[in-house]
Amino acid sequence: MNKQARIFVAGHRGMVGSALVRRLNAEGYHNLVTRSRAELDLTDQAAVNGFFEREKIDVVLLAAARVGGILANASRPGEFIYDNLVIETNVIHAAYRAQVERLVFFGSSCIYPKQCPQPIREEYLLTSPLEPTNDAYAIAKIAGLKLCEAYNREYNTQYVSLMPTNLYGPNDNYDLNSSHVFPALLRKAHEAKVNGSATLTVWGSGTPRREFLHVDDLAAATLFVLEHNVTEGLFNVGVGEDLSIRELAECICKVAGFEGELVFDASKPDGTPRKLLDVSRLTKMGWHATIGLEEGIASTYREFVELHAGSTPAAAMQV
Structure with a gap:
């Protein structure tokens, strides 16, 4: 890919988008185009069309989305399906x-069936x-990935879909009402330590198994796909290993220094029993994740403390 390519990173302030910007800049791609939501509302079709007509974009990285954990998804399904459908159709069609x-x-590994053979291959979709x-x-x-596939077939576009497993890392969302399991556990563990709590409550039974990928590895995989001229297809992106939610909570508590008891609230939903991606389609091309989970938890926790937690229990709540 040409280093001077004009690259639009949609959603550059989010966890994935900001990781893409960091990686692209580090690799010498400096002709980046970004817009905040105030500058460009991706749900506004006319605004999106006008943006693409003016900016002469070469490459789009569509990382903008409404995202959240089990609570947010279950309580606001209308927002999640509408906002994401509109963003995808506006951007892909305008491009x-x-x-x-x-x-x-x-996309996300949640596109795959609940009772899916493990590890999950791309062809298990639907x-x-x-x-x-x-x-x-x-x-x-x-719908977004199918739109890409349909445009590739009908219009000979070169649109690729990446389906990452559960992500974590810098610039995550630590709001307990909308966050995913990793940032929620990280915040809870820190606050339990700071407040001197004897217990830490975790949603669900602790038995579901999940795979976790550092967002910087996803950014590296994205650049790998672009630089190796992959022009179509669906690719899982992950590490190829999983662990239980209980094991994840124990790892996070160890890093955060919380030594109390983990209490699992089985009245809360577990979600899918297991999600482990088969990443062989991408690894056969030569890409592998490089950031280990323990290393990733430690660096993410340091960032959380520096940027969000402060030094007192009161400050720790200001996330």
């Missing part, structure tokens, strides 16, 4: 109309029902 050379669409707690978000993401 096609403006003859954008390449586009990378970012083979059985989805997990009900986040099916609205999953359906929107499936």
